[in-house]
Amino acid sequence: MTVIIDYGVGNLFSLQSSLKRLGETAVVSGDADVIRGADRLILPGVGAFRDAREKLAKNALDKVVCEASYKGKPLMGICLGMQLLFSRSFEFGETPGLGLIEGDVRPIAPLLPKELKVPHIGWNSLKMRGKPEIFKYVEDGDFVYFVHSFAAMNCEESILATTDYGVGLTAAVQRGNVLGMQFHPEKSGDTGLRILKAFCEM
Amino acid sequence: MLTKRIIPCLDVRDGRVVKGVNFEGLADVSSPVALGKYYSDNGADELVFYDITASAEGRKLFSDALRAVAEQIFIPLTVGGGINTIDDFDRVLKCGADKVSVNSGAIRDPSLIGEAAKKYGSQCVVLSADVKRVDGQFTLFARGGRENTGIDAIEWIKKGVERGAGEIVLNSIDTDGVKKGFDLEMLAAVCDVVSVPVIASGGAGGIDDFVTLFKTLPQVDAGLAASIFHFGEVCIPDLKAALRENGIAVRI
Numbered sequence: 001m002t003v004i005i006d007y008g009v010g011n012l013f014s015l016q017s018s019l020k021r022l023g024e025t026a027v028v029s030g031d032a033d034v035i036r037g038a039d040r041l042i043l044p045g046v047g048a049f050r051d052a053r054e055k056l057a058k059n060a061l062d063k064v065v066c067e068a069s070y071k072g073k074p075l076m077g078i079c080l081g082m083q084l085l086f087s088r089s090f091e092f093g094e095t096p097g098l099g100l101i102e103g104d105v106r107p108i109a110p111l112l113p114k115e116l117k118v119p120h121i122g123w124n125s126l127k128m129r130g131k132p133e134i135f136k137y138v139e140d141g142d143f144v145y146f147v148h149s150f151a152a153m154n155c156e157e158s159i160l161a162t163t164d165y166g167v168g169l170t171a172a173v174q175r176g177n178v179l180g181m182q183f184h185p186e187k188s189g190d191t192g193l194r195i196l197k198a199f200c201e202m
Numbered sequence: 203m204l205t206k207r208i209i210p211c212l213d214v215r216d217g218r219v220v221k222g223v224n225f226e227g228l229a230d231v232s233s234p235v236a237l238g239k240y241y242s243d244n245g246a247d248e249l250v251f252y253d254i255t256a257s258a259e260g261r262k263l264f265s266d267a268l269r270a271v272a273e274q275i276f277i278p279l280t281v282g283g284g285i286n287t288i289d290d291f292d293r294v295l296k297c298g299a300d301k302v303s304v305n306s307g308a309i310r311d312p313s314l315i316g317e318a319a320k321k322y323g324s325q326c327v328v329l330s331a332d333v334k335r336v337d338g339q340f341t342l343f344a345r346g347g348r349e350n351t352g353i354d355a356i357e358w359i360k361k362g363v364e365r366g367a368g369e370i371v372l373n374s375i376d377t378d379g380v381k382k383g384f385d386l387e388m389l390a391a392v393c394d395v396v397s398v399p400v401i402a403s404g405g406a407g408g409i410d411d412f413v414t415l416f417k418t419l420p421q422v423d424a425g426l427a428a429s430i431f432h433f434g435e436v437c438i439p440d441l442k443a444a445l446r447e448n449g450i451a452v453r454i
Contacts, residue, residue: 011295011296011299013269013272013296013297013298014272014276014298014300017272017273017276017298018276020273021274046322046323046325046326047322047323048323116204117398117399119324119325119368119398121325121369121423122204122205122247122424123204123205123207123247123453124204124205147325164203165204187276187278187300188277189242189277190276
């Protein structure tokens with residue numbers, strides 16, 4: 001059973017539907033006991049980092065998520081959920097993250113060539129480093145859907161894939177059983193479904 | 203490299219897809235799920251569902267159709283039509299929409315853009331504008347292009363982005379339904395004043411019109427069309443192949 005952590009941030013309907021499509025039992029829950037009982041966890045999220053971090057701290061869900069990851073349970077953060085996994089974010093002031101992956105979250109605007117727009121919205125291709133398990137059903141160069149203005153930086157050792165937007169932006173990271181996808185697998189068509197399938201097999 | 207997006211737009215009335223030509227003379231085409239799935243399987247990068255229902259009962263049918271679409275189609279879904287309040291945002295987002303497009307609702311109450319951006323994020327708020335030349339000025343029209351607001355369209359769009367709109371759909375009433383190409387002049391005027399993605403709408407008659415669009419205006423992010431896709435005049439895989447041949451990055 002996969003639990004999609006519900007902490008009042010973002011639209012979980014598509015994520016749950018995509019897991020159902022894969023034949024996976026997917027439960028949307030903000031209940032600590034349900035989260036503890038999961039085989040694997042997905043931490044979704046859209047919006048602002050600090051707001052999401054505070055909401056996750058309510059009912060101590062942040063601690064529940066961290067404990068589950070320390071025990072080796074596969075955990076995938078998506079979009080803002082991925083950014084929350086890092087040590088800290090510099091979105092409107094510095095806010096500490098969950099610290100499960102070393103690195104920080106910073107605005108992409110200062111890095112980009114002038115003509116490129118922020119947010120980075122749309123389909124862009126994955127530039128993989130090696131062949132990690134989470135990408136066993138997809139190919140280097142496959143397209144996924146991004147919507148973000150901030151990205152993980154200073155996390156070189158954890159990067160599984162980048163995407164080319166004038167500069168290489170962190171697209172996917174992994175540290176042990178903790179994974180992060182900056183893009184939305186649940187909105188990335190067949191490619192996204194294949195990534196979620198690999199996750200459900202972890 | 204970020205790709206140019208091709209977006210079919212499906213007008214929905216009472217839960218069924220229809221298409222207006224120059225906003226009038228509607229003809230039933232197909233079911234939202236069947237058509238949406240067909241497009242998703244054939245390379246559409248995103249889908250727009252536009253609710254043209256006026257009644258509460260029709261709204262409910264639209265919500266049901268949207269939920270059915272979102273259960274089966276895993277590409278971004280934008281919903282527009284009848285979005286007047288934050289509750290309307292809430293309703294369609296709960297049914298699986300990723301972005302919500304505001305038009306007349308934002309003209310009536312411009313603060314809707316900012317409120318929605320604050321609550322759901324700018325990435326969720328699409329400002330759709332129906333624009334027509336009046337005495338040589340790009341002028342904003344409301345109510346599906348029927349009502350001249352007298353507002354300067356370029357200024358309106360610029361302010362909309364300042365208020366928090368994360369994307370612009372520019373629909374040229376002058377070229378809509380004419381099928382002789384997108385309104386490049388109008389699009390260029392909008393691209394000059396905003397830094398968020400701009401989606402071109404109105405006027406596509408064939409593959410060449412998309413090639414011309416992206417070659418002439420590389421700052422346009424996406425092309426939106428309805429009838430040429432619905433009636434099979436342009437099939438998206440052919441369109442994307444032609445774009446790629448012309449050096450335009452697309453997802454194939």
